[in-house]
Amino acid sequence: MxxxxxxxxxxxxxxxxxxxxxxxxxxxxxxxxxxxxxxxxxxxxxxxxxxxxxxxxxxxxxxxxxxxxFPGAAMEKSYTSMFLLLIAISSALAKDMGKKETKETTTKPKLPQTLSRGWGDQLVWTQTYEEALFRAKHSNKPLMIIHHLEDCPHSQALKKVFAEHKEIQKLAEKFILLNLVYETTDKNLSPDGQYVPRILFVDPSLTVRADITGRYSNRLYAYEPSDISLLYSNMQKALKLLKTEL
Incomplete structure (x- = not known):
């Protein structure tokens, strides 16, 4: 080549x-x-x-x-700080929720104001006049009937004092209780007219105790907040008369 x-x-x-x-x-x-x-x-x-x-x-x-x-140590430090901050906030919120739950559980629950209408949530109330008469007769307990209206300032004032009076609330446990925001067809429950507030007692023989009255001559069965002591006395009187008649 x-x-x-x-x-x-x-x-x-x-x-x-x-x-x-x-x-x-x-x-x-x-x-x-x-x-x-x-x-x-x-x-x-x-x-x-x-x-x-x-x-x-x-x-x-x-x-x-x-x-x-992928940032270096500075970015990692920033992420770490944010993570620790989130942990601190979560811990604080958890403690706050725990306190609220503890407070709610320690508070004594109240019964729904369906039948009491604010006259005593811890008391047992009947729903109708017929039911109240039946229970009074068969339990041999006197019946206490409270006529009132939700938009009546006198009724609301008496209700507040009645519900906050510890002795009356205790004594009321010995009665069959009924509160009405309407009038019944029984005229014996309005011997001197229909007005509110009006409180009457019925003995187990289903007789209206017209002799147990308040201090007002034109409204025999009316009570004002200042008459709460007289109402307590009349409740005791209804229980004593019941025992005497038996």
């Missing part, structure tokens, strides 16, 4: 220059004369390589991107 043929032969790993001089060109700073498959920035020999400085930049760029996506 002649020299021209030898010089035109492409040797593996070398690059021909534009003018075949018979010698491979000297490798420059951005060219490679050999194939390096193990290089982390490997580029085929037919393409120009980056210079040493640019090569270092290309290798480090992904690391800077990772550093940007």
């Amino acid at each position: 002649n020299r021209a043929a030898e010089s035109s032969q492409v040797l593996p790993g070398n690059v021909l220059s534009k003018r075949d001089t018979g010698q491979p060109p000297s490798p420059g700073p951005c060219w490679s004369s050999s194939f390096q498959p193990d290089s982390p920035c490997h580029i085929p020999v037919t393409r120009p390589l980056l210079c040493a400085a640019e090569q270092a930049t290309a290798c480090q760029a992904p690391q800077r991107q990772v550093s940007h996506l």
